Amino acid sequence: MNYGVGSAPAIRAAGLTVVRGGRTVLHGLDLDVPRGSVTGLLGPSGCGKTTLLRSIVGVQRVAGGRVEVLGSPAGSAALRDRVGYVTQAPSVYGDLSVTENLRYFAAVLGAPPSDPGRVIAQVGLTAHAHALVARLSGGQRARVSLAAALLGTPELLVLDEPTVGLDPVLRQDLWQLFRQLADGGAALLVSSHVMDEATRCDRLLLMRDGRLLAAGTPAELLRRTGASDIDSAFLALVAQDPDATAALPTGDPS
Numbered sequence: 001m002n003y004g005v006g007s008a009p010a011i012r013a014a015g016l017t018v019v020r021g022g023r024t025v026l027h028g029l030d031l032d033v034p035r036g037s038v039t040g041l042l043g044p045s046g047c048g049k050t051t052l053l054r055s056i057v058g059v060q061r062v063a064g065g066r067v068e069v070l071g072s073p074a075g076s077a078a079l080r081d082r083v084g085y086v087t088q089a090p091s092v093y094g095d096l097s098v099t100e101n102l103r104y105f106a107a108v109l110g111a112p113p114s115d116p117g118r119v120i121a122q123v124g125l126t127a128h129a130h131a132l133v134a135r136l137s138g139g140q141r142a143r144v145s146l147a148a149a150l151l152g153t154p155e156l157l158v159l160d161e162p163t164v165g166l167d168p169v170l171r172q173d174l175w176q177l178f179r180q181l182a183d184g185g186a187a188l189l190v191s192s193h194v195m196d197e198a199t200r201c202d203r204l205l206l207m208r209d210g211r212l213l214a215a216g217t218p219a220e221l222l223r224r225t226g227a228s229d230i231d232s233a234f235l236a237l238v239a240q241d242p243d244a245t246a247a248l249p250t251g252d253p254s
């Protein structure tokens with residue numbers, strides 16, 4: 001399928017400012033997320049990753065600036081079946097089986113009847129297709145949520161820490177799936193506070209304290225900072241950041 005690789009970015013934010021609980025948590029962010037690639041959104045816990053993702057899918061009140069998604073304002077009705085969003089908390093029904101959940105969401109979305117089987121296979125849950133979701137492990141439940149987001153083959157997937165709590169084999173399988181989806185033309189924006197996932201992304205957005213610290217390919221960020229890994233690159237960028245006000249994170253920037 002051709003989603004228009006090389007055309008306008010999937011996401012364009014300009015001057016995005018968000019206030020939560022009376023505090024500015026996003027400070028005028030400017031960023032682009034291209035189509036046909038995996039963009040990693042990395043930064044310490046509380047830096048504003050989820051708030052940015054919420055703004056992109058249109059469920060966050062925005063105090064200033066604008067966010068355009070697939071050529072329409074974020075949250076537009078026209079985007080409903082073109083954007084898949086997976087939150088950190090699995091949002092599926094425990095008292096239904098995996099297949100029943102996905103048939104339900106497919107019906108709501110108007111996705112093809114063959115989609116539930118396809119997405120269950122994509123997330124590696126075929127052997128559990130008839131299990132009640134309440135009886136699955138946390139990682140399996142998270143994959144049911146991801147499968148729901150894949151229904152209808154969205155052009156943009158917004159995934160909030162999709163690999164948390166998964167074992168290394170499953171994490172590798174999911175990153176392979178993300179790569180396949182991007183190769184098929186979809187845009188993926190994947191948040192993580194695990195810096196070692198950075199090298200699996202085509203591009204990175206590094207965030208800190210509600211600001212974009214840097215954007216570029218992993219190789220560019222390593223070159224720019226002279227660091228040998230993204231963890232060290234992040235720390236070098238924090239040290240160079242004129243807006244840095246808080247204490248430096250220690251070895252684990254989570």
Ligand SMILES: Nc1ncnc2c1ncn2[C@@H]1O[C@H](COP(=O)(O)OP(=O)(O)OP(=O)(O)O)[C@@H](O)[C@H]1O
Nearest residue numbers: 020021025043044045046047048049050051052193
């Ligand atoms: N419902 C809320 N009301 C007020 N402030 C909030 C709310 N949710 C989050 N915040 C604040 O907004 C800031 C950004 O939070 P956000 O959840 O976007 O961070 P994050 O980078 O996604 O963190 P994590 O990696 O831990 O999920 C934090 O300072 C947080 O305390």
